[in-house]
Amino acid sequence: MEEKPSDTDTDFSPDPGGPGPADHGAAETITSRQLTEQSRFAFAALCSVSLGQLFAGPEDSGFREQYLRDLVRCLDLDESVMPVMGAFLSGLGFEGTDTFLSILQADPLVAAGATPIIQDLVTLSVKHGQYDARARVLIRHVSCLLRVSPRQLEEFEETLGERLREAGEESEEESCRRRRRERGRKLRRYLLIGLATVGGGTVIGVTGGLAAPLVAAGAGAVLGAGGAAALGSAAGIAIMASLFGAAGAGLTGYKMNKCVGAIEEFEFRPMSSGKHLHLTIAVTGWLCSGKYNSFQAPWCSLGECGEQYCLVWESRFLRDLGSAMTSLLDGLVSMVAQEALKYTVLSGIVTALTWPASLLAAASVIDNPWCVCLNRSAEVGKHLAQVLRSRRQGKRPVSLIGFSLGARVIYYCLQELAKDKGSEGVVEDVVLLGAPVDGSEKSWERMVGVVAGKIVNGYCRGDWLLGYLYRSSSAQLSVAGLQPINIQDRRIINVDLSSVVKGHLDYMRQMDTILVAVGVPTKEVPGASFVLPQSAKAAEKTTVNLAQSNTEQRVSVTQNTAGKEESRDWREVAETEAMGDGWDIPDITDLLDSLNETESTHQVSTRSKVSANSEEAATDNATSSDFNAQNNSLEDADLNDDDDDEHISWSWDDAHWTTARSHK
């Protein structure tokens, strides 16, 4: 069994240009292969159970099965485990998650830290030159179960990305020499083949050039934990070219074809340097004068989320809109009227009739730029979808974040992607803030399929400007930026930003706070202290900065999940320790929230029932292990999905129940 990898290596070692010796090294460095067989089984089982939970849809079935097959091969498990893994994938046996985890954690190699096996997962995911967004979501999920902090994961991805890039660059210098060398060899090989009429195995080698080493990698030999180092130049180039986009130019090099529809301006500006294995595209909603006169300005606090780009689009119109909005808010409509408006919108009576005369008088100022931008944002969104679909960004996960019209761009982008089959696995996470788009279930259901991770809908119930602007465009009363989206899907997370966002303009002005509230990494805390649990930070901030409603929402989340903690005392202990190590929460809350998000709408309704003491409790406990514990109860959360509605209205004290309820 152990000989297998080296066998495949020797098969390929005559292949020229390939990282022959590197391959041999790599085979030794796959940590997860050195685990005991039961641990490897448990690891594969854990991954397949998670895959089954995360990607249950039929559109993902191909990915699920392929990934699992690769994993089983990579772990050097016997093919005979495939049927049971298939059963796990289809959602059976998820109650074994605890067992799998404890077996894995009992393994001496993992006991010291599960980072190496998570790294193996990452290298496994990129080895085909394509980093699927779903793979990344899975890795995040599994690493949270195995208590590997997102920070560690991010670091490894960064290193791997850098290595791949180095390998790629090096090759550019050497490419001429290498090509010449290869040409000679190829000729000789063709001759050999002609003579020997060799079968399939060697034909792979004949494809020569770049693909071969990767095919070899497919045999499961390449890329261990130290696999990054072991990446030979040829493998590196192939992966790099595919991962990081055509010819390495990627998004920055993107120039819009002049013929594209009604769009005047569409390009990407980098906001960070370096190569990462994933990227984030931020889309700004409008432009103002002064501090916020550039597309990058609102996103300055955006933290660790891969390469960052911002989309520069239609600046002329966005500037018009920005100044119209500012003048409307700063002059035309009095503060008193604004307050009144806020409550009108809050009360939910959004009909054209209730708008005050002063505002209707100002309509001419804003309606025109708004309508222009509405139309253009939809066009830009569709164009963005085309860019993403053509993988200009490379075959790696993209996260999208945008506010106001920027959110509309993203919404249309996703709608467009959803029209095509096979667009899954491109987009990882999506954050829409104050989105002026249809909030009805039907339109959102369609697009959740293309997002691998979560879709955050940040809304503000008192955003009268949005309500007002949208009044004419919409007979429909549901606007995503004003209310939660009511879909039962793990991906949708509704975040009520009412307490941060006092008016629509705050989406730009308060972006720093908003980013924290929706759980996007920020870089307020520099350096090492970054590992400070961000969701805990988020929770604190929420308590401090955001008033009432938001806090309460967090509270209810905490309750739900803390409540779900069953018979996991051993783990609680581990968590407390993990806290000290800088166990990073937010990325888990993502996952966790994704299980809870469906209820957040209920939470809204039950919010008022949440007692004051629960609020305090949340403040006190937000950072405690209880809060932390929620992250591990993912499967339980799943298990208890049905009961969640009940959980919500519990007060904090009730939430301390443990075993009594678990044996329903």
Place this chain on the structure above:
Amino acid sequence: MEDDVLTTLKILIIGESGVGKSSLLLRFTDDTFDPEQSATIGVDFKVKTISVDGNKAKLAIWDTAGQERFRTLTPSYYRGAQGVILVYDVMRRETFTKLDNWLNELETYCTRNDLVKMLVGNKIDKENHEVDRAEGLKFARKHSMLFIEASAKTKDGVQCAFEELVEKIIQTPGLWQSEGHGRAVQLTDEDAGGGSCGGYCSLL
């Protein structure tokens, strides 16, 4: 076809290493026999629909690994099982004497106490039995189990073992009726995730 399946039953096969659990299963599901059957890794899983007394039942059969090193994995599969097949090797007495341990484990981990147990003495095609039929029968009676002797190699009693087990389960309505529908949904590939949670919740 889905429609006329009465229920989906979770069946578990346990027993010492090498007694022929996987062989029994393979004989039952695929009607094949491999004398060189390799040791199960972790657990194996097979689905088969059988018809008993005109009722169709879908069996989700979990075939556990008998090897000691995989023992830690098995407890999670006991959960929700409606039927258990305990297997021993008639040629090896120690596999019979260790049945007590398996029963203990079963007691500890299974979530329902009315589950149907079936004792199977395997490999009766061979000679020199160390455990005779009467002994097995006595043990089975003592622990209120069904009993049959079988041989995966010669097909003897294999089909019968599963059929009887299913028959008994179906005769015990409390065992499957409550969540019959939920489980049926659970097994379809398309609708695995959410549906399954509900199924399990309701039966805890």
